[in-house]
Amino acid sequence: MLQAIIFDVDGTILDTEQAILQSLQRTLREETEKEYALDELRFALGIPGKDTLRQLNVDDLETVHQKWSAAVLDFSQEVSVFSNMEAVIQSLASKPLQLGIVTSKTRQEVTDEFDPFELSNYFTQIISASDTVQHKPHPEPLITCLELLQVAPEDAIYIGDSIYDLQCAKQAGVKFALALWGAKTTKGYEEADYVLQEPTDILTII
Template sequence: MVKAIIFDVDGTILDTEQAILQSLQRTLLEETDQQYSLEDLRFALGIPGKDTLMRLNIDNIDEVHRKWSAAVLDFSHEVTVFENLEEVIQQLAAKSPLLGIVTSKTAEEVTDEFDPFGLSHYFKHIVSASDTEKHKPHPEPLLKCLDALQVAPEDAIYIGDSIYDFQCAKQAGAKFALALWGAKTTNGFEEADYVLYEAQDILSL
């Protein structure tokens, strides 16, 4: 029996791809004088910002991360809730499964970039990158959320769009549902428990 449905945010609830990549591209150009293509930066989708900057060998990570977080807000007009997801979340919240969020956003980024959409109150518990020492694909964030909800991993489904989400769910012992509207491909997700083609598919879980 499914007792909890946990959501990722970026690429799952919010279509943030362009805002994340364009703001990162601009910040790196300002800080390093290097012009990265958006394709070069796609690896940043689904992992914490500081992990991204570490992989890019940025020296002053904390400072650059602050500038990137500020730059994301300049692209907020690019961010939308995926089609029909708000209505689906409302319907789920009215049913019995507990709803949670496990995101690679920091607590500040959740406040600045997610809360304005007015969806946060539907979720009983939110785990951000500020809440754990280890981050996706490590299972710690998902296990922390499930512990707060008092739900066993085998009774939960984690919905995400990245390989990091998939690995996090599998290592935690939870089921994984691929949000195809964000992932855009099933390659690498052959072992996903569910493939969701549109938001309404969540209701069939």
């Protein structure tokens, strides 16, 4: 019996693609003097920021990560809640379900980039990259959220838009629903239990 729905944030609740990519592009230009096309940086979507910088062989990881996190806020006008998502979350909150978040954002990034949209109060637990040793695609963040919600893996669904989200869910024993509005493709997501075309589709799986 479904007892919990757990959400990713970037690409699932919030349309953050342009803010993430443009701020990363600018930070890399300023800190490494290298110019990247936005398409070259698309791999960064859905994975922890430090993982992105490691893959780009950035030297001063901590400093550059802090500057990138600060730069994202300069592009806050590019960020929005996906259409109908707020109404869906409000509807879910009125049902006998617990809502949670498992995100690759740090706790500070959740405060700066998610809390302003005034959706945080709908979620019983918010697990950020600051709360666990291991990060997605490792199952620890999702298992931690389930333990705090006191919900068994088989009674939960994780909604996300990246391969890391899918792998995290599968390793945790949780059903996975693909947010197609963020992923934009079903290729590579053959193991998804549900493919959601738009946020209102979430209401059809509960």
